[in-house]
Amino acid sequence: AQSVTQLGSHVSVSEGALVLLRCNYSSSVPPYLFWYVQYPNQGLQLLLKYTSAATLVKGINGFEAEFKKSETSFHLTKPSAHMSDAAEYFCAVSDQGYSNTGKLIFGQGTTLQVKP
Amino acid sequence: EPEVTQTPSHQVTQMGQEVILRCVPISNHLYFYWYRQILGQKVEFLVSFYNNEISEKSEIFDDQFSVERPDGSNFTLKIRSTKLEDSAMYFCASSELTSADTQYFGPGTRLTVL
Numbered sequence: 739a740q741s742v743t744q745l746g747s748h749v750s751v752s753e754g755a756l757v758l759l760r761c762n763y764s765s766s767v768p769p770y771l772f773w774y775v776q777y778p779n780q781g782l783q784l785l786l787k788y789t790s791a792a793t794l795v796k797g798i799n800g801f802e803a804e805f806k807k808s809e810t811s812f813h814l815t816k817p818s819a820h821m822s823d824a825a826e827y828f829c830a831v832s833d834q835g836y837s838n839t840g841k842l843i844f845g846q847g848t849t850l851q852v853k854p
Numbered sequence: 855e856p857e858v859t860q861t862p863s864h865q866v867t868q869m870g871q872e873v874i875l876r877c878v879p880i881s882n883h884l885y886f887y888w889y890r891q892i893l894g895q896k897v898e899f900l901v902s903f904y905n906n907e908i909s910e911k912s913e914i915f916d917d918q919f920s921v922e923r924p925d926g927s928n929f930t931l932k933i934r935s936t937k938l939e940d941s942a943m944y945f946c947a948s949s950e951l952t953s954a955d956t957q958y959f960g961p962g963t964r965l966t967v968l
Contacts, residue, residue, distance in 0.1 A: 781959035839910035840885055840949060844897040
């Protein structure tokens with residue numbers, strides 16, 4: 739069975755500071771990993787995904803994440819936070835198995851607050 | 855840019871009533887999904903749908919739930935007899951060619967069961 743743990747339900751940073759949102763996964767098969775962002779009253783938007791190519795994945799809006807198999811982690815980072823980054827962020831996993839139906843398993847979410 | 859749309863944005867119903875949540879996936883997509891998020895909890899997978907049949911469903915997706923693609927554009931989730939615990943935000947998603955492709959999510963329907 740697969741699972742995702744996001745450490746920290748709320749993260750607060752100052753504008754211009756480094757953003758680090760933590761995600762650890764558990765999977766018995768090679769995983770696909772995703773970060774989604776949700777702005778108020780909107781659906782989930784894909785930031786980036788790992789599909790077993792490069793371990794450092796670059797996404798939209800300056801975000802990137804690094805897949806570390808030894809640590810079972812896929813932390814999301816951004817060098818300099820912007821006020822518009824304030825949102826809820828979800829890490830998700832699915833499997834690369836032959837029987838993959840696309841089911842995404844989500845973490846609890848992390849609310850990012852950006853202070854001026 | 856193509857997007858997934860959902861209607862209504864908010865549905866209020868009485869316990870025991872049937873509700874149908876509607877989704878219009880992106881037009882050339884082949885895989886369709888429903889997820890839900892109970893307030894304060896994580897987003898949970900309900901069901902995936904491909905080639906006019908369910909490809910996987912979760913334990914949540916019991917006999918009270920059904921999905922249908924009645925025409926070439928709509929994808930619906932029906933809850934036959936709603937319970938208080940069905941109150942949640944329901945998200946529809948679609949992906950293009952394979953189940954590994956990016957899933958594009960709609961804005962959600964907030965279902966409130968009284």
